Amino acid sequence: MSSLAKRAERKERNKQSLDMNLVALIDIFTILLFFLLSSATELETLVIPRAVALPESTADVTPKPTVVVLVNAQEIVVDGQTVARTPDVMANDADLIEPLQAQLVALKAKPEAGSTVTIMGDKDIPYRLLRKVMSTCAQAEFTDVAFAVRTRLEQKS
Template identity: 35%
Template sequence: MRKERIVKRLQRLARQQGRDTEMNIVSLIDIFAILVFYLLVNALVVEILPNPKALKLPESVIQEEPRENTLVQVTLDDVLVNNRRVMSVAEAAAAEGNILPGLKAELMTAPLMQTPGAAAGMVTRGEVNIMADKAIPYQILKKVMATCTETRFAKISLAVIEKHGAGGTP
């Protein structure tokens, strides 16, 4: 009787080993679908402008989200274009006229492009974002904006921190 049980068990094991194992992958597909959805949603939430600790941006109401463009940073010490130092703020303050020569030379390296919806000969350098410390005097900021206009940037945006509470906007 004991041998009979062992034989039956061995026969049952032999039958089970010969069968293909079935796997239910519906729950696995659900997990991957949720993971892909999560990654797609979070991939769209990207902070374009860097947040340097050396700058204290002014607060204001934000009308448009920033786009990735040429970035001019004006810290308390330096003027930077795309994180490369161009000149000091003292040199910018001492510059004669409204055009900053060091900044203009760096901005001229940006490529010209056709203006959408304009005449065939209208070309610009696109858009520029300016991040300036709130303690920077307006005269220096005015020179930076005038230099950007002189180098044919079509749109100049100033980076600010979104104001919460006052004005009814979040």
Template identity: 40%
Template structure:
């Protein structure tokens, strides 16, 4: 065996040192894990109102955002509780009467899930075109189940007095 010259050993040593270090995936995985948890927590928030394409809410000048409550959405086609269809609006209109039975059953079920009556507030989101009679019947149904507070959601607009002063 022939021993390498000084120059050959120096070249080999420099080639070993020039190799790029491998990518450290542990810290990259940590960053992505934190990002995924952040997105999951924020995506599950229920505080957003339905899109303007689905329904047109009446306007309001209230300054406080709505609380997290049990939501009943009355669209042009159906009555929904937290996004789950409970009754078709056409059937409810034709039925007449006071209490909407499928809605009463769903709200009673939702109340049974909440412990100790913590969830005794109801928020009604109704399209502008929904007849008042339907909204009255939804409120009557919630009254039968003894909801203490019924709130109505509306699109927030700025105060007309403020708009006039800004002009």
């Protein structure tokens, strides 16, 4: 048999069997499905601006959707809208922050608004400012106050 004939025979033999290994493909789809299911939880994720450094916590309770009040060294923001400047609030001796109260009362009038407010405060803001924000929330009839924190991963010893 000539080398040309051997080559043609070998080509014909290799052409006949084309096996596809589905096990690896099924493994990939299983991992992809697991990833998608684990990432689609009911956990509310708050977008944390760079201007706010949240304190850490080890709490396991998942938060409910609420009105979010962001407090940092420059401004006080309610659901994305700036309502007051922090230096102006600190210069005032009153515990009530009137623009914040007006915005919270307007949000409270909406039927989907509950009685819970989440304060996303920078970890370095003074307690006096935090007390003013909490007092204003209480006067706007938000009875439940929650604080946004970063989840700290516990280290096992």
